Amino acid sequence: MNEKEQRLRRPWQELDRDIAQQDREAVARCLRELGSDQCTHAIARLSEERQAELFGMLEPGQGAVLLQALPETQSARILHSVSDATAARLLEQLPSDQQADLLNQMPRRQADRILAVMRPDQAAEVRQLLRYARDSAGGLMIRQYLAYPADAEAQQVLADLRMHADRFRKYDVQYIYVLDGDGKLVGVVRQRDLLLADAKQPIVTLAVPNPVGVHVHTPLEELERLFDLYPYYGLPVLDEAGRLVGVVRRQDVEKAGEERTGRSLLKLAGIVGGDELRSMPWRVRAAKRGSWLTINLFLDLMAALVIAAYEDTLSAWVALAIFLPVLSDMSANAGVQAIAVSLRELTLGLLRPADVWHVVRKELTTSLFNALLLGGCIGLVAWWWKGMPLLGVVVGAAMALNLVIAACVGGVLPLLMRWLGQDPAMASGPILTTITDCCGFFLALQLARLALPYVG
Amino acid sequence: MNEKEQRLRRPWQELDRDIAQQDREAVARCLRELGSDQCTHAIARLSEERQAELFGMLEPGQGAVLLQALPETQSARILHSVSDATAARLLEQLPSDQQADLLNQMPRRQADRILAVMRPDQAAEVRQLLRYARDSAGGLMIRQYLAYPADAEAQQVLADLRMHADRFRKYDVQYIYVLDGDGKLVGVVRQRDLLLADAKQPIVTLAVPNPVGVHVHTPLEELERLFDLYPYYGLPVLDEAGRLVGVVRRQDVEKAGEERTGRSLLKLAGIVGGDELRSMPWRVRAAKRGSWLTINLFLDLMAALVIAAYEDTLSAWVALAIFLPVLSDMSANAGVQAIAVSLRELTLGLLRPADVWHVVRKELTTSLFNALLLGGCIGLVAWWWKGMPLLGVVVGAAMALNLVIAACVGGVLPLLMRWLGQDPAMASGPILTTITDCCGFFLALQLARLALPYVG
Numbered sequence: 001m002n003e004k005e006q007r008l009r010r011p012w013q014e015l016d017r018d019i020a021q022q023d024r025e026a027v028a029r030c031l032r033e034l035g036s037d038q039c040t041h042a043i044a045r046l047s048e049e050r051q052a053e054l055f056g057m058l059e060p061g062q063g064a065v066l067l068q069a070l071p072e073t074q075s076a077r078i079l080h081s082v083s084d085a086t087a088a089r090l091l092e093q094l095p096s097d098q099q100a101d102l103l104n105q106m107p108r109r110q111a112d113r114i115l116a117v118m119r120p121d122q123a124a125e126v127r128q129l130l131r132y133a134r135d136s137a138g139g140l141m142i143r144q145y146l147a148y149p150a151d152a153e154a155q156q157v158l159a160d161l162r163m164h165a166d167r168f169r170k171y172d173v174q175y176i177y178v179l180d181g182d183g184k185l186v187g188v189v190r191q192r193d194l195l196l197a198d199a200k201q202p203i204v205t206l207a208v209p210n211p212v213g214v215h216v217h218t219p220l221e222e223l224e225r226l227f228d229l230y231p232y233y234g235l236p237v238l239d240e241a242g243r244l245v246g247v248v249r250r251q252d253v254e255k256a257g258e259e260r261t262g263r264s265l266l267k268l269a270g271i272v273g274g275d276e277l278r279s280m281p282w283r284v285r286a287a288k289r290g291s292w293l294t295i296n297l298f299l300d301l302m303a304a305l306v307i308a309a310y311e312d313t314l315s316a317w318v319a320l321a322i323f324l325p326v327l328s329d330m331s332a333n334a335g336v337q338a339i340a341v342s343l344r345e346l347t348l349g350l351l352r353p354a355d356v357w358h359v360v361r362k363e364l365t366t367s368l369f370n371a372l373l374l375g376g377c378i379g380l381v382a383w384w385w386k387g388m389p390l391l392g393v394v395v396g397a398a399m400a401l402n403l404v405i406a407a408c409v410g411g412v413l414p415l416l417m418r419w420l421g422q423d424p425a426m427a428s429g430p431i432l433t434t435i436t437d438c439c440g441f442f443l444a445l446q447l448a449r450l451a452l453p454y455v456g
Numbered sequence: 457m458n459e460k461e462q463r464l465r466r467p468w469q470e471l472d473r474d475i476a477q478q479d480r481e482a483v484a485r486c487l488r489e490l491g492s493d494q495c496t497h498a499i500a501r502l503s504e505e506r507q508a509e510l511f512g513m514l515e516p517g518q519g520a521v522l523l524q525a526l527p528e529t530q531s532a533r534i535l536h537s538v539s540d541a542t543a544a545r546l547l548e549q550l551p552s553d554q555q556a557d558l559l560n561q562m563p564r565r566q567a568d569r570i571l572a573v574m575r576p577d578q579a580a581e582v583r584q585l586l587r588y589a590r591d592s593a594g595g596l597m598i599r600q601y602l603a604y605p606a607d608a609e610a611q612q613v614l615a616d617l618r619m620h621a622d623r624f625r626k627y628d629v630q631y632i633y634v635l636d637g638d639g640k641l642v643g644v645v646r647q648r649d650l651l652l653a654d655a656k657q658p659i660v661t662l663a664v665p666n667p668v669g670v671h672v673h674t675p676l677e678e679l680e681r682l683f684d685l686y687p688y689y690g691l692p693v694l695d696e697a698g699r700l701v702g703v704v705r706r707q708d709v710e711k712a713g714e715e716r717t718g719r720s721l722l723k724l725a726g727i728v729g730g731d732e733l734r735s736m737p738w739r740v741r742a743a744k745r746g747s748w749l750t751i752n753l754f755l756d757l758m759a760a761l762v763i764a765a766y767e768d769t770l771s772a773w774v775a776l777a778i779f780l781p782v783l784s785d786m787s788a789n790a791g792v793q794a795i796a797v798s799l800r801e802l803t804l805g806l807l808r809p810a811d812v813w814h815v816v817r818k819e820l821t822t823s824l825f826n827a828l829l830l831g832g833c834i835g836l837v838a839w840w841w842k843g844m845p846l847l848g849v850v851v852g853a854a855m856a857l858n859l860v861i862a863a864c865v866g867g868v869l870p871l872l873m874r875w876l877g878q879d880p881a882m883a884s885g886p887i888l889t890t891i892t893d894c895c896g897f898f899l900a901l902q903l904a905r906l907a908l909p910y911v912g
Contacts, residue, residue, distance in 0.1 A: 037681045037805050044806035045814065069684045071804050162652050174630065174689075191647045196618050225493045227707075228525045233630075233689065251683075254710035261714055262800055265721040269796030270789055276797050277806065278814075282821040289793050290826040293859075296789050297830055300782040301837060307778045308841075314774050321770050321777035322763045325897075326756040328781045329788070329889060333726055333752050337745050340725030341732050344718060348527050349493050350500035350733065358501065358734075365738040370746040374753055381757060385764075403749075433785060441781075 011038060012045035019046070019053050027057055031066070040069055044279055051279065052081035055090065064093030072259060073275040076105035084110070088117040096122070096143045097252055100129035104139075128245075137223060138216035140256055141237045141246030147177040148203055150186055155199040174233040175247075178207045183243040185213055185236050213238045214248065220260065221349060223253045264343060267425035268336075270296075274425070296430050303328075303437030310445035313452060319386045320448055323395045326378065327444055330399065331406040331436035334370070338363055338410030339428045346414055346424060353419035359411040367407035375400025390451045398444035406436045467494060468501035475502070475509050483513055487522070496525055500735055507735065508537035511546065520549030528715060529731040532561035540566070544573040552578070552599045553708055556585035560595075584701075593679060594672035596712055597693045597702030603633040604659055606642055611655040630689040631703075634663045639699040641669055641692050669694045670704065676716065677805055679709045720799060723881035724792075726752075730881070752886050759784075759893030766901035769908060775842045776904055779851045782834065783900055786855065787862040787892035790826070794819055794866030795884045802870055802880060809875035815867040823863035831856025846907045854900035862892045 011034050018026040031039055043051060043066070055063045055078055067075045067090060079087040079102055091099045091114065103111040103126060111130075115123045125143045132138025148157050157176065176194065178187040187207025197206050213236045214223065226235060227250050237246040263274030270292040276285055307314070307324065314321060342359060345351035351359070379396020383389050410432050414424035467490050474482040490498055499507060499522070511519045511534055523531045523546060535543040535558055547555045547570065559567040559582060567586075571579045581599045588594025604613050613632065632650065634643040643663025653662050669692045670679065682691060683706050693702040719730030726748040732741055763770070763780065770777055798815065801807035807815070835852020839845050866888050870880035 037678060040681065040805050041808065044801070045811075065685065069681060071806070074806075158651065161648075165652055191651065192617075195614065195647065195651060196621055222493060225496065225525060229521065251706050251710060254707060254714065258710065258714040258717055261717045261721065262803070265717065265724065266796050266800055268721065268725070269792045271793055271796060276800075278797065278801060278818045279806075282818070282825070285818075285822045286825045289790070289822065290829060292793070293786065293790060293826055293830055294833070297782070297786060297833060300785050301834075304778045304782050307781070311774055311778070314777055315771075318767055318771045318774070318777075321774075321780065322760045322767070324777065325763070325781045325784045325893065326753070326760050329756050329784060329893070330749065330753060332785070332788075334745070334749060336725045337727055337748070340722050340727060341734065344722055344732075345500070345734060347718070349496050350527070350530075350735075352497065355501075362734045362738070362741075366741045366745065369738070369742045370749055373746060374749055377750075377753060378757075437781065437785070 012042040015042050019050050024057050048081055051078050055082050056086050060089040060093050063090050074277055076102050080106055084113045085117055087114045092119055092122055096125045097140055099126045104134050132216055135220035137214045137218040137237045137248045140252045141248040143246050145247045147179050150178050150180055150204040152203050154197040154201045157203055177244055178204050185244045220256055224257050227253055264425040299430050299434040306438050306441040313445050313449045317448055327399055327440045328437050331402045331440050332433045334403045335406035335410030335432040335436050338407045342411050342414040353415045356412050356415055360408050363407040363411040367404045371400040371403040390455055394447040394451050401443055402440040405439050409435050468498040471498050472506055475506050480513050504537055507534050511538050512542050516545040516549050519546050530733055532558050536562055540569045541573055543570045548578055552581045553596055555582045560590050588672055591676040591712055593670045593674040593693045593704045596708045597704040599702050601703045603635050606634050606660040608659050610653040610657045613659055633700055634660050641700045676712055680713050683709055720881040755886050755890040762894050762897040769901050769905045773904055783855055783896045784893050787858045787896050788889045790859045791862035791866030791888040791892050794863045795870055798867050798870040809871045812868055812871055816864050819863040819867040823860045827856040827859040846911055850903040850907050857899055858896040861895050865891050
């Protein structure tokens with residue numbers, strides 16, 4: 001196998017070796033030869049130390065482009081691993097909202113050290129943004145926007161734009177904001193309207209008056225709904241006094257929405273913090289998963305206490321032990337279905353914490369049908385398998401009842417978590433399985449104890 | 457309680473009543489008074505028949521704005537429920553990519569009927585789009601864009617834009633495309649560069665040459681990576697011959713990405729198709745969940761067969777039955793963690809189906825630590841609880857081994873599913889639990905059978 005073939009087959013090994021050998025040119029060539037998505041994949045396969053070495057070797061501009069192509073969690077960990085100076089140079093190449101996002105994910109002290117070596121003007125901008133919650137308009141906005149006083153004429157604005165063409169080209173803004181004397185927003189002009197304007201027209205006459213604006217503390221959910229409703233590329237962000245302080249862009253809101261949905265998926269599956277990547281050190285990964293599994297173990301043992309309380313029943317009727325894990329697994333599945341639908345509906349704004357009774361009613365109708373069907377199924381299986389009709393009745397009835405309980409509890413848990421201010425994705429699962437296991441085992445074993453005297 | 461209070465507390469009941477009474481004015485007032493997010497919430501609480509009645513009553517323009525604020529699944533179901541003529545009128549108000557998305561989710565015949573009553577020019581556009589897969593550049597693109605020949609002068613373009621200002625205002629496009637005589641794309645002009653141009657300049661000199669373009673069949677994952685890499689608002693979409701056929705916008709790509717992540721979450725949790733909403737009829741919801749639960753039941757019973765094969769061991773050592781559900785639940789949890797991380801990494805492009813060995817290695821190191829810890833824990837609990845050291849060894853060893861198996865199997869399953877062309881989110885869960893249950897029960901019961909002769 002010649003070198004060319006080897007490179008084609010395993011680009012990350014090539015990259016890994018070039019980095020280890022501190023061969024800047026080979027690294028640059030290797031990254032150029034890989035497509036953008038291959039780059040992401042190759043970098044994900046490197047250890048975190050290698051990733052840090054890589055970004056220490058690259059030009060800040062090139063490094064920043066790569067960082068933007070990586071998942072945010074990975075970018076944050078890379079900045080965490082490189083030197084403060086390197087991190088500052090990389091960050092300086094990014095838009096201010098991304099700077100704030102990444103610094104937000106670092107320990108406070110390190111973020112302060114990096115800010116101290118960043119360009120003072122940029123550092124001051126980011127410090128402003130860091131005051132706002134990550135998933136709010138203030139945390140998502142960029143500070144680069146174009147604003148002119150209301151009485152400026154179209155040709156004056158165009159002349160100014162031409163004079164500062166460089167800055168204008170760099171600014172990723174589709175609108176020109178019109179401000180009154182106090183810096184308050186009075187209108188928004190689209191680039192296209194400026195294109196079509198007469199030279200002497202004051203820009204305020206081109207502007208859409210009373211534009212849709214958001215407050216710095218407007219949460220992500222509300223921003224998503226606004227962008228769903230309006231076709232705008234960005235919305236002006238206003239402070240308490242109604243002064244324009246930034247622009248929140250559609251792309252940043254949609255990206256933040258997807259990040260959150262992705263984190264929900266991982267949290268629901270029991271990844272603490274919702275952001276594991278396999279390039280993280282194994283200790284970090286083991287801790288994220290282990291802490292969760294340990295809690296589950298103790299919750300599972302609580303449910304096992306229910307079985308232990310019926311050991312005499314179980315000794316007398318060992319066949320029941322075959323069906324207890326089935327009962328536990330089916331109930332968990334039915335409950336998790338309901339949890340996932342509630343999580344999704346909460347995210348989409350279709351459901352609110354107060355809608356408990358609505359969810360219970362909806363879950364009851366859906367689950368009753370499945371409960372009767374599946375309870376009947378397993379009842380018949382148990383009867384036929386062990387030749388004991390009473391075993392079938394006990395197992396089937398416990399299954400049917402518990403499936404209904406699981407669906408209702410699962411549907412309501414995320415609402416309750418949200419209402420308590422907890423993360424609905426993280427805690428719902430283990431609480432659900434503890435409840436459904438305890439209920440299920442109790443139902444099956446108590447019914448069995450009642451039925452035992454009649455077993456031939 | 458007066459009427460005002462009642463409205464403040466339950467807007468959907470108000471809306472429901474107004475629709476039932478066919479009171480158009482009251483409905484319009486009610487929607488106006490609710491904010492945008494309250495509208496989404498109120499509509500989600502209506503039955504599907506009421507939703508259909510509502511959209512039958514609204515002006516198409518107003519209805520279309522509402523439709524865009526709703527989740528796509530819900531919008532599609534609403535169009536499915538209203539008359540074909542109403543659906544056509546509503547669809548005509550939407551951009552062509554959304555028309556195609558919604559028609560894609562309907563039965564083929566109904567889509568054809570609706571297309572037949574739509575405006576012929578729009579219907580032709582949508583038929584074009586429907587030829588492409590939903591999550592490809594062709595399926596996501598819009599057909600409304602601005603293009604001019606290479607030798608047009610800046611002032612000619614501006615004059616044309618002014619003449620067609622209405623159309624230009626409606627077009628949601630940030631770039632002007634420059635075509636050669638064959639309709640092939642030779643460059644892209646940004647609005648801002650046109651603003652800054654001299655009157656006589658041919659637009660080709662303003663254009664970025666060799667612009668980034670995508671092929672109609674470029675998949676969503678690739679589009680996401682391109683938009684991560686480049687700051688553009690849209691990318692030109694080219695057909696096989698390199699001719700410009702549409703524009704795919706950042707916002708549509710990011711929205712499609714979030715829809716897919718959301719569907720993954722629901723699929724992983726066992727919602728068939730990944731798109732249940734509680735406003736759907738209970739039969740549809742019961743079928744989605746029930747089909748999944750039925751498959752799980754039979755898989756669970758397969759695992760139960762393993763227990764059944766060891767009934768004699770279990771009779772001799774009933775305490776084991778307490779720990780079997782714990783073993784089953786813990787293994788499932790550990791496996792689902794690994795599944796979720798693999799799903800996420802697959803989506804982000806950090807992982808490919810060929811990376812099986814990489815995943816196994818990473819899962820081994822992480823899980824070994826947790827396995828020893830948790831296996832040790834439950835072993836000690838079993839020993840102390842029942843006063844039998846051998847029970848502790850059996851339960852602890854089975855738990856530790858099975859946690860490692862679960863993490864490796866869970867990590868690899870989504871890769872295998874993707875490689876087989878299956879949806880990795882849907883099938884991975886039940887296959888995992890079947891494997892981990894069979895392995896776990898076998899390990900625990902076989903170890904117990906070996907240990908039984910030594911139990912005092």
